[in-house]
Amino acid sequence: MSQLASFVVVANRLPVDRVTASDGSVDWRTSPGGLVTALEPVMRQRGGAWIGWHGAADEQVAPFEHDGYSVVPVPLSAAEYEEYYEGFSNATLWPLYHDTVAFPEFHREWWDAYVTVNRRFAEAAAEAADEGATVWVQDYQLQLVPQMLRELRPDLRVGFFLHIPFPPIELFLQLPWRTEILEGLLGADLVGFQVPGGAANFLRLVRRQTGLKVERDRVQVTDSHASVSRAYPISIDTQGFADLANTPEVIAESEALLEELGHPKRIFLGVDRLDYTKGLRQRIRAMGELFEEGKLNPAEDVFLQVATPSRERVEEYKRLRDDIDLLVGRINSEVGGIGRPAIVYRHAGFPRQTMAAMYRIADVMVVTPLRDGMNLVAKEYVACHPNTGGALVLSEFAGAALELKQAYLVNPYDLNGMKAVLMQAATDPLKARERRMRALKKQVKANTIDHWADAFLGDLAGLD
């Protein structure tokens, strides 16, 4: 890095992944997940440096410029990929923080790798940041970085934002390294959560685990350092998505898609990373039963589900993939016409343009996570759907449900309840659907990613 940055984002993922094809050629691809979707427009607007991993193990990549900001790759060895990324981040913290919907595994060598890699990220940030710079650390993979960074560079202003839920204290306390994580986070001047409940869980934990003085949302960590915890619900570049969905290319692609699907009367759509927190098993079972019971007619209705491959070597994800393949196969073998499946399922990531085309044609968007920090897919649908006739079915357990209150809310554990709401969303009179969708569009227009970044960074700059 030749030039020091006054604004630095540190995240496990960079906005782009380096992919090597089988012929040895190298390409860069948009990284998966909501964190990148949300942060990428923030960096494009503000400039600065984005420090992160480029998605491939055992590779050193030099910093480069991208869309008006610097990208600083941090390397991971194959062993670190396994222990820090697949292990501690995604087989310990991910399930623990998502209500233990899968069992978290605790392994001491995974923790050691987590500490080592966090230190590497902290050092990279310390090296890239100018005197007095603002450094914004992101998500559960890097919870030790705030404190490490404070030790290395006490002159910096350090923010931290957790994109996933912060769990109830009863679950968090299972973690053998709970004190270290807590101390790591408290190194930040401002710790942001998706919803007020996350901030409340965190502050309750601080009160119970540390002898520190807590006044409302402010923890006095040392004589000279205090840490504030608040909620900042994340969002999307609403106008950017709406504009994209209205381009002639996307309109043409949505028409081609309709043609390919055989012009169904109603399209139900699911869009997720293939993750067990997303409630895919429950959703597919509910949709399958509606087809089997004749409430949905495969000659007229279709359920289109696309799922981006994710964390494919982690055991729970392998199991999920097999389960979904089996479920979809079983349902399609029992209902639907030849050449006209009830469920159209693709295990693949698609370009942003194709996603917008899908959102355009979906009559009922089905978002049913068992637990989700926010869920940006729900907001993307609201932004992209071209009229107010669409319907959003949304799990109560997504952070987004606190804002998108006019969605058709469901408890994904209650299959009959979910089936009833799916049918209601599909059959409500147009006027009722429009009333809801108008309110949703207003919400998503008023609370964009700019509001989120301005609120967090404004608060961070204003702390004394």
Ligand code: ADP
């Ligand atoms: P998470 O961050 O847990 O994956 P979010 O719903 O917050 O969940 O964000 C997911 C992001 O990934 C969204 O921007 C969405 O458009 C994108 N995405 C999800 N599934 C696909 C897919 N099959 N192809 C391309 N992009 C996808």
Ligand code: G6P
């Ligand atoms: C969620 C997490 C992000 C993560 C993304 C994709 O959005 O909050 O931190 O980057 O999922 O997951 P992956 O493991 O592929 O980075």
